[in-house]
Amino acid sequence: MRAQDGAEHPEPAGITNSLPGSVDGQLAQAGVVHGGITFNYHAGQEAPQDRRPDQVPRPPRGFVDRRQLLAALDELLALGDAVGCPIGVFSGLPGIGKTAAACQWAHNNQPRFPDGQIFVDFAGLRAGTGGDVSEALAICLRALGVRDQYLPPGLADRTALYRDLSAKHRMLVVLDDVTRPAQVTALLPQGRGSAVLATSTWRLGELVLDGASLLQLDVLDTDSALELLSALCGPRRIADEAESAARLAELCGGLPVALRICGARLLTHRRLTIGALVTELSDEQNRLSRIAVSSAHEERTVSAALELAYRDLPEAAARMYRVLGLLPGLSFDTAVAAAAAGLRTPGQAQEALDVLEAASLLTVTDDGRYALHSLVRLHARDTARALDPPDAERETVRRVAAHYLALTAAADLAVRADRLRIARLVGASGASGAFGAAGPSGASGASGASGPSGASGTPGTSGASGPSGPTGASDLSGTSGASGRSGASGPSGASGRSGTPGTSGASGTPGASGTSGRSGPTSASGLSDISGPPGPSGPYSPSGPSGTSGPTGASGLSDTSGPSDLGADTDADPCADASSCADTAPYTDTAPYTETSSSGDAGPFGGASPFAGAVAPGRDAISWLEAERANILAVLRAASGFGLDRAVWQMAEAFTVLFLHHRHLADWRESLELGAEAARRDGDPAAEARLRSLLSRPLLDLGRDEQAKGQLDTAEQLAVESGHLVLQASVQEFLGRYWDTHDPARAVDAYRTSLALNAEAGEKRGEALARYFLGCAQSAAGAHATALDALARAREAFLSLGDDRMAARTLADTGRVLARTGAREEAAAALSRAADDLKESDASHYEARALEDLADLLDDPEAVRSCLRRALAVYEEGGSPRATAVLARLTAD
Numbered sequence: 001m002r003a004q005d006g007a008e009h010p011e012p013a014g015i016t017n018s019l020p021g022s023v024d025g026q027l028a029q030a031g032v033v034h035g036g037i038t039f040n041y042h043a044g045q046e047a048p049q050d051r052r053p054d055q056v057p058r059p060p061r062g063f064v065d066r067r068q069l070l071a072a073l074d075e076l077l078a079l080g081d082a083v084g085c086p087i088g089v090f091s092g093l094p095g096i097g098k099t100a101a102a103c104q105w106a107h108n109n110q111p112r113f114p115d116g117q118i119f120v121d122f123a124g125l126r127a128g129t130g131g132d133v134s135e136a137l138a139i140c141l142r143a144l145g146v147r148d149q150y151l152p153p154g155l156a157d158r159t160a161l162y163r164d165l166s167a168k169h170r171m172l173v174v175l176d177d178v179t180r181p182a183q184v185t186a187l188l189p190q191g192r193g194s195a196v197l198a199t200s201t202w203r204l205g206e207l208v209l210d211g212a213s214l215l216q217l218d219v220l221d222t223d224s225a226l227e228l229l230s231a232l233c234g235p236r237r238i239a240d241e242a243e244s245a246a247r248l249a250e251l252c253g254g255l256p257v258a259l260r261i262c263g264a265r266l267l268t269h270r271r272l273t274i275g276a277l278v279t280e281l282s283d284e285q286n287r288l289s290r291i292a293v294s295s296a297h298e299e300r301t302v303s304a305a306l307e308l309a310y311r312d313l314p315e316a317a318a319r320m321y322r323v324l325g326l327l328p329g330l331s332f333d334t335a336v337a338a339a340a341a342g343l344r345t346p347g348q349a350q351e352a353l354d355v356l357e358a359a360s361l362l363t364v365t366d367d368g369r370y371a372l373h374s375l376v377r378l379h380a381r382d383t384a385r386a387l388d389p390p391d392a393e394r395e396t397v398r399r400v401a402a403h404y405l406a407l408t409a410a411a412d413l414a415v416r417a418d419r420l421r422i423a424r425l426v427g428a429s430g431a432s433g434a435f436g437a438a439g440p441s442g443a444s445g446a447s448g449a450s451g452p453s454g455a456s457g458t459p460g461t462s463g464a465s466g467p468s469g470p471t472g473a474s475d476l477s478g479t480s481g482a483s484g485r486s487g488a489s490g491p492s493g494a495s496g497r498s499g500t501p502g503t504s505g506a507s508g509t510p511g512a513s514g515t516s517g518r519s520g521p522t523s524a525s526g527l528s529d530i531s532g533p534p535g536p537s538g539p540y541s542p543s544g545p546s547g548t549s550g551p552t553g554a555s556g557l558s559d560t561s562g563p564s565d566l567g568a569d570t571d572a573d574p575c576a577d578a579s580s581c582a583d584t585a586p587y588t589d590t591a592p593y594t595e596t597s598s599s600g601d602a603g604p605f606g607g608a609s610p611f612a613g614a615v616a617p618g619r620d621a622i623s624w625l626e627a628e629r630a631n632i633l634a635v636l637r638a639a640s641g642f643g644l645d646r647a648v649w650q651m652a653e654a655f656t657v658l659f660l661h662h663r664h665l666a667d668w669r670e671s672l673e674l675g676a677e678a679a680r681r682d683g684d685p686a687a688e689a690r691l692r693s694l695l696s697r698p699l700l701d702l703g704r705d706e707q708a709k710g711q712l713d714t715a716e717q718l719a720v721e722s723g724h725l726v727l728q729a730s731v732q733e734f735l736g737r738y739w740d741t742h743d744p745a746r747a748v749d750a751y752r753t754s755l756a757l758n759a760e761a762g763e764k765r766g767e768a769l770a771r772y773f774l775g776c777a778q779s780a781a782g783a784h785a786t787a788l789d790a791l792a793r794a795r796e797a798f799l800s801l802g803d804d805r806m807a808a809r810t811l812a813d814t815g816r817v818l819a820r821t822g823a824r825e826e827a828a829a830a831l832s833r834a835a836d837d838l839k840e841s842d843a844s845h846y847e848a849r850a851l852e853d854l855a856d857l858l859d860d861p862e863a864v865r866s867c868l869r870r871a872l873a874v875y876e877e878g879g880s881p882r883a884t885a886v887l888a889r890l891t892a893d
Contacts, residue, residue, distance in 0.1 A: 052114075052115060052116040053116040053117065053118050053143035053144075053171075054110075054116055054117055055116075055117060055118050055119040055143060056102075056103055056106040056107070056117045056119045056172075056174050057099075057103050057119065057365070057366050058103065058107065058366060059100055059103040059104040059107050060100050060103075061231070063100055063101075063104050066097070066101050066104070066217075069090075069101060069215055069217065070101065070104065070105050070108070072213075072215060073088050073105055073197070073215065074105075074109075076088055076213045085188045085189055085190070085194050085195060085196060086195050086196070086211065086213070087184060087188070087195075087196045087197075087198065087207060087210060087211060087212035087213065088195070088196070088197045088198070088212070088213050088215060089184070089197075089198045089199070089200060089204055089207060089212050089213070089214050089215060090102055090197070090198070090199045090200070090215050090217055091199070091200050091201065091202065091203045091204065091214060091215070091216055091217065092201070092216060092217035092218070093201070093217075093219075093255070094201055094257075094374055094375055095255050095256065095257035095258065095302055095373065095375050096217050096218075096219060096255060096256065096257075097217060097220075097256040097257075098199035098200075098201075098217055099176050099177075099199055100256065101199075101217065102174055102176065102197050102199050103174075105197065106172055106174055106197065109172070112170075112172070112193070113170055113171050113172040113193075113194070113195075114170055115169035115170050115171045115191070116143070116169070116171050116172075117171060117172040117173075117174065118139070118140050118143045118171060118172070118173045118174070119174045119176065120136045120139050120140065120173070120174070120175050120176065120187070121176045121177060122136065122175065122176060122177045122178050122179065122183055123176070123177040123330065123374075124330050124630045125630075132183065133155065133182060133183055133186045133187075134154075134155045134158060134665075134666060135664060135666060135667070136175075136183065136186070136187060137155070137158040137159060137162050137186065137187065138151055138158065138663070138664065140162055140166075140173065140187060141158065141161060141162055141165065141879070144162075144165045144166065144169070144879065145165075145878075145879040146161070146165070146878070146879030146880075147878040147879055147880075148661060148662040148663050149663075149845055149878065149880075150845075150875075150878050150879055150880040150881065150882075151663045152881070153663065153665055153701040153702060153703075154702070154703065159186060161881055162187070162189075163190050164190075164881075164884075165879070166189035166190045166191050166194065167189075167190035167191050168191060169189065169191045169194065170191050170192060170193040170194055171189055171191060171194050172194070172195050172196075172197065173187055173188075173189055173194070173195070173196045173197070174196075174197050174198075174199075175187060175196065175197070175198040175199070176198075176199050177199060177200065177201070178198050178199070178200045178204070179200065179201075179202060180204075181204055181206045181207050181210070183198075184196060184198050184204070184207060184210075184212070185207070185210055188210075203216075218254075219253055219254025219255055220249075220254040220255075220256065220259070221254065222246055222249050222250070222254075224254075225249035225252065225254050225259055226238060226245055226246065226249055228256065228259050228260070228263070229245060229248070229249065229259060229262075229263050229266075232259075232260065232263030232264070232266075232267060233263050233266045233267050237266070237274070238274075241273065241274040241275060244273070244274040244275040244277075244278050245274050247278045248262060248274055248277060248278050248281070251278060251281045251282060251304075252281075252305065255302060257302060257373055257375060257376075258302050258305040260360045261302075261305045261306060261309050261359070261360050261361070262277060262281070262305055262308075263360070264309070264358065264359050264360035264361075265277060265308065265309055265312060265359065267358075268358050268359060269312070277308075280308050281304055281305065281308060302375050302379075303379060306361075306375070306376060306379040307379075309359050309360075309361060310361075310379070310383060312359070313355060313356070313359065314355060316348075316351065316352045316355075317351075317352040317355035317356055317359075319341065319352075320337065320341055320349065320352035320353065320356065321356060321361060321380050321383070322380060322383055322384035322387065322388060322392075323337070323340050323341045323384070323396055324337065324340070324356075324362075324372060324377075324380055325372075325377055325378075325379070325380025325381035325382070325383065325384045326340075326380075326381060326384050326392065326393045326396040326397070327340050327396065327400065328397060328400060328631070328634035328635045328637070328638040328639075329630060329631030329634040329635065330371060330630060330631070330634070331365060331369045331370065331371045331630075331631065332369060332370055332371075332631070333368075333369050333370065334346045334349050334350050334353060334370075335349075335403070336400065336403060336404075336631075337349040337352075337353055337370070339399050339400055339402070339403035340396050340399055340400050340403075342395075342399055353370060357370075361376055361380075362376075367627075393642075394642045397635070397638045397639055397642050397644065398639070398642070398644055398647075400635055400638075401635050401638075401639040401644055401647040401648075401651065402647065404628070404631070404632055404635050404651060405647055405650055405651045405654070407610065407624070407628075408625065408632060408651050408654045408655050409423070409650070409651075409654045410609050410610050410611060410621070411611060411621035411622070411624055411625050411654070411657065411658075412621075412654035412655075412656075412657045413609060414609055414611035414612070414617040414618050414620070414621035415618040415621050415622060415657045415661075416618070416657070418765065419657075420690070420726055420727065420730055420766075421653060421654075422653060422684070422686050422687045422690045422724075422727070423649075423650040423653055423654070423687070611624075621657075622657075622658060622661050622662070625655070625657070625658040626658060626662055629658065629664065629667060632651065632655055632671075633667055633670065633671060635651070636648055636651060636652060636655075636671055636674050636675075637674065639651075640674050640677070640678055643681075645678040645679070645681045645682040646678070646682050646684075648674055648675055648678035649675040649676070649678040649679040649682060649684070649687050649688075649691060650687075651675070652671045652672055652674055652675025652676075652678070652691060653675060653687070653690060653691060653694075655671050656668065656671070656672065656694055659671075659698070663701070665698045665701055665702055666698075668697070668698040669695065669698040669699065669702070672691050672692075672694050672695040672698070673695065675687075675691040676688055676691040676692045676695060676711075679691055685718040685719075685721045685722045686718070686719070686722035686724045686727055688714075688715075688718050689714075689715040689716075689717075689718035689719040689721075689722060689724075689727055689731060690715075690727060690730070692711040692712070692714050692715040692718070693711070693712060693715040693719075693730060693731045693734045694734075695708075695711045696708040696709075696711050696712050696715075696734050696737070696738065697734075697737075699711065700737070700738065705738070705741075705742070708738060709738055712731065712734055712735050712738060715731045715734070716728075716731050716732075716735065719731045725757050725758075725760055725761035726757070726758070726761045726763050726766060728757050729753075729754045729755075729757035729758045729761065729763065729766055729770065730754070730766070732750045732751070732753045732754035732757065732770075733750070733751065733754045733769070733770060733773065735750040736750035736751045736754065736773055736774075736777060737773075739777075740776075740777060740780065744777055744780040744781035745781055747777040747780070747781075748774065748777045748778055748781055748783075751770055751771075751773050751774035751777055752774060754766075754770040754773075754774075755767060755770040755771055755774060758770050764797065764801060765797075765801055765803070767797065768794050768797035768798050768801065768803075768806070769794075769806075771790050771791075771793055771794040771797065772790075772791065772794040772798075772806070772809075772810050772813075774790050774794075775787045775788070775789075775790030775791035775794060775810075775813070775817075776791075776813055778790060779813075779816075779817045779820065784817050784820055784821050785821075787817050788814065788817055788818070788821075791810050791813055791814045791817065792814065794810050795807050795810040795811055795814070798810060804837065804840070804841050805838070805841040805843050807837070808834050808837035808838045808840075808841055808843065808846070809834075809838070809843070809846055811830055811833060811834040811837065812830070812831060812834035812835070812838065812846065812849070812850040812853075814830050814834075815827045815828070815829075815830030815831035815834060815850070815853065815854075816831070816853060818830060819831075819853070819856075819857060824857050827857055828854060828857040828858060831850050831851075831853055831854040831857070832854055834850050835847050835850040835851050835854060835867075838850060844874045844877075844878070845874065845878065845880075847870075847871075847874065848870070848871040848874035848875055848880075848882070849871075851867040851868070851870055851871040852867070852868070852871050852882075852886065854867050855867040855868050855871075865890065868886055868889060868890050869890065871886050872886045872887055872890065
């Protein structure tokens with residue numbers, strides 16, 4: 001493949017890949033990548049330096065009425081100065097304007113809360129595994145300036161930290177779409193003058209016991225409904241047909257969502273009279289009442305408005321509407337919409353999205369993404385299920401899964417290219433697209449070759465059976481990236497050009513974009529043709545008749561396997577003392593993405609990661625993963641439900657890189673559980689072993705040690721079965737982490753086994769990491785002399801590999817071990833140098849810990865204070881609970 005220089009793009013036709021040597025594990029074809037990248041995500045996961053969050057969305061245009069309700073809330077929350085934290089709860093029907101009212105009040109009252117406003121949307125948290133309150137606390141703590149490496153893992157500790165930090169602030173907390181009283185009571189801020197405002201479809205009467213005031217939202221009265229219509233369509237138009245306008249308000253039942261949809265129709269169809277719309281809406285409501293007599297009046301009101309709006313859509317927009325109803329996740333950008341609809345370019349998707357936005361069927365969020373109101377989503381889904389083929393939803397999920405897998409894999413590699421991966425990512429080949437798998441053997445060949453119409457092979461059978469070349473490499477995920485049925489439909493569901501679905505990844509970027517940040521140029525950056533049709537020879541070239549891809553068993557550009565485990569991405573040092581080990585936070589040691597892996601092979605995107613154009617590719621990749629976290633989880637759940645097992649486990653493996661930096665433990669656990677089960681169903685012991693060993697990490701952090709041990713025991717057996725030496729070494733390292741807190745002697749044995757396996761496999765960095773953890777475990781077991789030797793050799797290895805950060809961490813642990821032997825001067829010298837090196841490596845958390853330990857060894861009071869002041873500054877900047885203890889020590893001294 002030609003190297004890209006920013007001006008030229010590789011031609012789709014005739015592109016071939018080369019892969020020296022053989023390949024272990026599954027192959028994921030990564031497509032043609034070119035162009036720059038514009039990220040589309042909230043930049044606010046890290047709190048600003050002044051720690052004044054401003055997270056409440058802007059109120060909608062044309063907000064009307066609710067004056068009495070907002071005045072009642074003014075009176076209620078004014079009591080906060082005297083009686084603690086007041087609670088207001090807006091309740092009412094879906095679509096009645098609860099969130100709009102809450103946002104309007106928050107916007108009007110910003111001066112009341114000088115320390116900021118926090119917003120938590122529980123609709124996006126409920127779909128997880130029951131950790132919504134814990135995750136909501138994490139959102140609040142981040143808003144208050146706590147970095148992820150300092151987030152406590154448990155609910156009780158998060159609650160305590162939130163109470164402590166919120167006591168210093170006067171702030172408003174808005175909780176949207178809550179369903180349980182505990183979601184409110186757990187998030188009450190402690191600061192004087194603070195308040196909580198919640199919205200819920202449920203009345204939540206139990207909150208009265210906590211002093212809450214329940215404020216019921218009713219439908220808009222006629223005057224307010226007419227005011228909203230005037231704001232949307234212009235007062236003159238409403239005045240010209242005053243009687244019909246009043247009837248329209250009545251037919252909409254005073255529901256703002258129905259009024260906005262009807263107002264959008266009048267605005268976009270200037271020749272449509274209000275009287276004609278009234279007639280249409282009345283007829284539709286009568287029809288709905290006949291066919292669904294059990295439906296509530298309010299449901300029929302909204303359904304009638306939506307049905308009329310849908311009938312009015314052009315064919316392409318109508319198809320996009322139905323597709324979006326089947327889309328996993330709560331928000332999306334233009335690239336995702338293009339992928340879901342199987343469109344060739346994001347420009348095609350953008351045209352349809354613009355129509356839907358003009359019809360008030362879509363809303364644009366503050367970060368430039370799109371979202372559907374829950375009632376609109378329900379109507380779109382029901383319409384799709386009624387009109388589209390039975391497999392339409394599965395095909396939508398398949399295309400979206402391919403899109404997210406490509407980008408998640410790219411993000412994973414941008415953060416650290418040299419970590420162990422079972423899914424091998426290979427570069428573009430021909431027109432087949434990123435995940436264009438062909439015939440049933442899982443690779444290209446006669447069975448997957450394209451016919452004249454672009455149809456290829458048997459859809460939905462990708463790679464489930466026989467091996468693809470001597471090493472058993474196969475296509476991505478069983479997602480049947482072949483064209484076939486996924487491309488059989490044109491915009492209205494009629495037969496189109498077979499194979500047209502093409503760009504499941506359309507722009508392939510996290511919102512590569514124009515002015516709004518929602519979309520990019522038609523051929524902008526990212527991964528194209530993710531689920532597009534294979535070329536004449538299928539997705540790999542050249543291919544043999546049985547589906548093998550030439551003599552090496554696969555073709556394309558592979559990433560390297562990397563070291564034996566997460567290594568530097570891990571948390572507390574096992575050999576630190578008990579107080580230090582209690583802080584298990586920082587998953588922060590990462591290396592920048594490089595276009596060439598440590599072995600010299602090109603990266604999986606042919607040297608052009610979609611994140612490569614960023615100033616800080618790894619940081620931007622993590623930010624994109626954080627912004628898309630809820631959507632990726634939704635895709636994993638949906639893909640698992642449809643049996644797209646290979647896509648699920650490959651995405652779960654790549655997705656874990658986010659959780660090494662941001663501690664969403666419930667989400668991490670769920671994604672790995674889905675991935676491990678998918679790998680089991682897919683019959684891949686190496687993948688299952690990898691995912692189960694990774695799963696031990698969040699389980700240990702959640703205090704579920706025996707569950708973690710069970711996962712590790714299974715992983716150990718599967719790793720041996722797979723014959724993958726580096727994987728076996730990795731599992732032993734994870735076992736060592738478990739034994740660190742249960743039996744130091746067994747931890748030593750596990751690390752020794754990992755060291756030997758890494759040495760046998762020739763994994764230099766994995767060997768260095770195993771030796772580092774071995775030294776820590778030996779010291780914990782009391783063998784300090786042996787530990788010092790192991791740590792010295794590990795540091796030498798890290799320095800030779802150019803890993804200055806891990807070398808500095810190893811030196812800090814060397815100082816701690818020396819201190820245990822009584823060699824205080826040598827220990828102080830090692831810790832002092834380590835602190836300097838860690839500061840130089842931007843590893844501030846480890847620097848602060850080294851400075852605390854150094855202060856314990858110094859006799860000069862001023863030197864002690866200097867160490868502690870620097871440590872305090874680091875902890876305060878990151879919101880660490882350690883700041884309180886260090887400050888107490890400083891003031892005591």
